[in-house]
Amino acid sequence: MLSIRYLHAGVEGKDILRGIDLEVKAGEIHAVMGPNGSGKSTLAQVLAGHPAFAVTRGEVVYEGRNLLEMPPEERARAGVFLAFQYPIEIPGVSNAQFLKAAVNEVRTRQGLDELDAMEFLELLREKLALVEMDQSFVSRAVNEGFSGGEKKRNEILQMALLQPKLAILDETDSGLDIDALKIVANGINSLRTPDNAILLVTHYQRILSYVTPDRVHVLVGGRIVRSGGKDLALELEAKGYDWIREDAGAVQPARA
Amino acid sequence: MSMVATPKDTYLAGFAALERAGTAAPAWLHRIRRSAIDRFAEIGFPTVRLEDWKYTNVAAIAAIAFPPVLAEAPAGPGAEALEPFAFATPGPRLVFVNGRYSAKLSSPASPPSGVRVTSLAEALVTDAAAVERHLARHGDWARNGFTALSAAFAQDGAFVHLAPGTRVEEPIHLLFVAAVPAAPVLSQPRNLVVAERESRATIVEHYVAVGDDTYLTNAVTEVVAGEGAIVEHYRVQQESRRGFHVGTTEVRQARDSRFTSGSVSLGGRLARHDLNVRFDAEGASCELDGLYVVGDRQHVDNHTLIDHARPRCTSRQLYKGVLDGASRAVFNGRVIVRPDAQRTDAHQTNKNLLLSESAEVDTKPQLEIFADDVKCTHGAAVGRLGEDAVFYLRSRGLGETAARTLLTYGFVSDVLARIAVEPLRARLDALLMARLRDARAKETR
Ligand SMILES: Nc1ncnc2c1ncn2[C@@H]1O[C@H](COP(=O)(O)OP(=O)(O)O)[C@@H](O)[C@H]1O
Numbered sequence: 114m115l116s117i118r119y120l121h122a123g124v125e126g127k128d129i130l131r132g133i134d135l136e137v138k139a140g141e142i143h144a145v146m147g148p149n150g151s152g153k154s155t156l157a158q159v160l161a162g163h164p165a166f167a168v169t170r171g172e173v174v175y176e177g178r179n180l181l182e183m184p185p186e187e188r189a190r191a192g193v194f195l196a197f198q199y200p201i202e203i204p205g206v207s208n209a210q211f212l213k214a215a216v217n218e219v220r221t222r223q224g225l226d227e228l229d230a231m232e233f234l235e236l237l238r239e240k241l242a243l244v245e246m247d248q249s250f251v252s253r254a255v256n257e258g259f260s261g262g263e264k265k266r267n268e269i270l271q272m273a274l275l276q277p278k279l280a281i282l283d284e285t286d287s288g289l290d291i292d293a294l295k296i297v298a299n300g301i302n303s304l305r306t307p308d309n310a311i312l313l314v315t316h317y318q319r320i321l322s323y324v325t326p327d328r329v330h331v332l333v334g335g336r337i338v339r340s341g342g343k344d345l346a347l348e349l350e351a352k353g354y355d356w357i358r359e360d361a362g363a364v365q366p367a368r369a
Numbered sequence: 370m371s372m373v374a375t376p377k378d379t380y381l382a383g384f385a386a387l388e389r390a391g392t393a394a395p396a397w398l399h400r401i402r403r404s405a406i407d408r409f410a411e412i413g414f415p416t417v418r419l420e421d422w423k424y425t426n427v428a429a430i431a432a433i434a435f436p437p438v439l440a441e442a443p444a445g446p447g448a449e450a451l452e453p454f455a456f457a458t459p460g461p462r463l464v465f466v467n468g469r470y471s472a473k474l475s476s477p478a479s480p481p482s483g484v485r486v487t488s489l490a491e492a493l494v495t496d497a498a499a500v501e502r503h504l505a506r507h508g509d510w511a512r513n514g515f516t517a518l519s520a521a522f523a524q525d526g527a528f529v530h531l532a533p534g535t536r537v538e539e540p541i542h543l544l545f546v547a548a549v550p551a552a553p554v555l556s557q558p559r560n561l562v563v564a565e566r567e568s569r570a571t572i573v574e575h576y577v578a579v580g581d582d583t584y585l586t587n588a589v590t591e592v593v594a595g596e597g598a599i600v601e602h603y604r605v606q607q608e609s610r611r612g613f614h615v616g617t618t619e620v621r622q623a624r625d626s627r628f629t630s631g632s633v634s635l636g637g638r639l640a641r642h643d644l645n646v647r648f649d650a651e652g653a654s655c656e657l658d659g660l661y662v663v664g665d666r667q668h669v670d671n672h673t674l675i676d677h678a679r680p681r682c683t684s685r686q687l688y689k690g691v692l693d694g695a696s697r698a699v700f701n702g703r704v705i706v707r708p709d710a711q712r713t714d715a716h717q718t719n720k721n722l723l724l725s726e727s728a729e730v731d732t733k734p735q736l737e738i739f740a741d742d743v744k745c746t747h748g749a750a751v752g753r754l755g756e757d758a759v760f761y762l763r764s765r766g767l768g769e770t771a772a773r774t775l776l777t778y779g780f781v782s783d784v785l786a787r788i789a790v791e792p793l794r795a796r797l798d799a800l801l802m803a804r805l806r807d808a809r810a811k812e813t814r
């Protein structure tokens with residue numbers, strides 16, 4: 114589903130990703146772990162198409178298409194979804210208005226009918242229940258005044274509504290209490306089908322007790338320095354990232 | 370001395386014609402008109418050398434001769450042409466074509482007893498005493514060339530009089546239509562709203578055009594809010610792309626009265642609105658909301674002046690603007706707190722969103738505070754759409770145009786939401802959505 118080959122990316126005057134190779138097949142969950150500043154969010158944002166990052170080398174193929182040539186909205190319509198580490202607040206636009214616009218945009222591009230107000234509300238009610246969000250969130254401005262946990266749950270709500278093929282979750286588990294963590298994990302697991310894939314960016318092993326990954330990758334200094342099964346996450350949890358840094362030898366640790 | 374007729378001569382000649390026609394204006398009005406035309410002859414239109422007009426150059430207006438409309442019954446557009454501007458509310462609607470009342474197009478309904486909703490031309494006859502007490506008495510008509518010119522030709526416009534304790538539930542819709550056959554004209558509606566003690570009404574002044582012509586609207590409205598009266602006032606300016614619009618609203622508030630204003634400016638090549646509120650007694654309050662959305666080479670100027678002349682009054686202002694193309698906006702918010710106006714509460718905010726590189730804003734708060742026990746705040750901001758927010762929306766499948774439109778709409782939505790006349794709010798909502806979308810679509814092509 115997703116092939117990342119020798120991906121180099123950065124912002125003006127600064128290389129952040131320095132040769133990422135990653136292969137994700139349909140039905141798989143991959144965890145990407147790593148210390149702060151190692152480039153996890155950059156990888157996630159580059160995959161979603163953030164214009165602030167320039168890709169300098171390498172390629173990304175998504176379902177046979179050159180992902181990097183597609184504008185962000187095209188990627189979304191083709192089933193790529195990024196849950197932001199820091200969801201953006203949008204004053205003056207209600208969550209309902211935003212969610213309905215997004216759902217219908219994606220539906221029409223996929224050749225489906227737009228949902229009318231009633232159909233949308235019905236779908237929304239169902240998904241709200243999944244993330245245990247109150248109806249009142251719907252009429253509030255997007256993410257405005259939401260607590261950290263509410264913002265994360267709002268991301269999962271969007272994911273549940275848009276039903277992506279490839280979901281990239283950027284530290285959606287960070288800063289959540291155990292109940293919220295379970296809700297988020299539940300949302301992720303409900304998306305898990307043989308046709309979908311999930312890239313789970315996380316700093317901690319914690320969420321991996323609820324969402325079992327097929328592969329775990331460790332990102333340090335803009336490179337994947339180690340890959341393994343789910344046990345690798347436990348090992349990292351026990352030993353921290355330092356041993357990997359040393360292990361990686363030539364790899365320079367990125368500044369946090 | 371040059372014998373070439375200047376645009377100014379057009380107004381002086383127009384005035385002479387008005388005098389010759391000897392309309393049945395009372396003596397007191399003749400006196401005001403004559404002093405006003407003398408004043409105009411003396412000062413002409415303002416220039417950028419005047420502090421109040423520093424950022425708004427009206428040389429383009431001064432260069433054109435706009436013959437004043439003197440005729441009583443101008444041939445108006447058909448009723449169908451006004452359909453897009455009508456509200457589906459059963460309230461009274463007065464229609465003015467080029468500033469003159471059109472009985473044919475109006476539906477004054479039958480207001481509750483004690484309430485008069487009619488044309489000024491008629492009220493000069495039927496409500497002579499009330500008109501004489503208030504017309505051209507509020508605010509200084511000698512202040513500039515526009516206000517002087519308005520007073521010189523004061524003859525028609527809307528007249529709303531609410532007797533003590535009366536209420537009009539439905540909004541009173543005053544529709545001013547610019548319908549220019551060929552030559553540019555000067556249309557000068559002169560409106561008077563007198564809300565006596567404990568009365569209440571909602572008034573919508575609505576300036577529209579049926580064509581795409583060059584003309585000048587120079588409108589003056591006086592609002593008198595008596596003790597405990599509540600006046601909700603909306604002013605929606607949708608002049609033609611080539612039209613010029615200058616408006617002055619003078620508000621006088623008695624004890625415990627409440628005045629709310631929604632001033633929306635969308636049209637015109639150059640539009641200026643001066644909104645002057647004076648608190649004449651304690652306990653009065655006003656809420657002034659403003660919204661301007663301009664593009665291309667449009668110029669919009671909002672000047673507000675709140676005179677806290679008495680203690681314990683509250684004013685709140687929120688003006689928001691969206692600028693595209695090479696448009697220009699001016700906001701000047703002056704607040705005066707007089708020495709004995711203790712316990713004044715005054716807040717002012719002006720926020721601007723620039724959608725293009727070449728749009729420009731001049732925003733200036735002007736606080737003059739002479740009392741010490743006061744709460745006064747002001748804030749001004751000029752910004753652009755956040756690129757992270759644009760990306761966030763795009764990452765959810767919205768195209769660039771849709772994303773920018775939605776964010777821009779979000780920027781103005783709080784001001785829109787404060788419009789309490791539902792059909793007006795809905796209409797503006799749809800209009801703005803469509804306009805923002807078109808503007809963005811044009812840009813991304
Ligand atoms: N927009 C940006 N401009 C400049 N530096 C950036 C930008 N985004 C990220 N970086 C830098 O790139 C490195 C990787 O950041 P990030 O991808 O956010 O790491 P992580 O998500 O793993 O904590 C950090 O050193 C960070 O400061």
Ligand SMILES: [Mg+2]
Binds near residue numbers: 153154155198283284
């Ligand atoms: Mg990060």
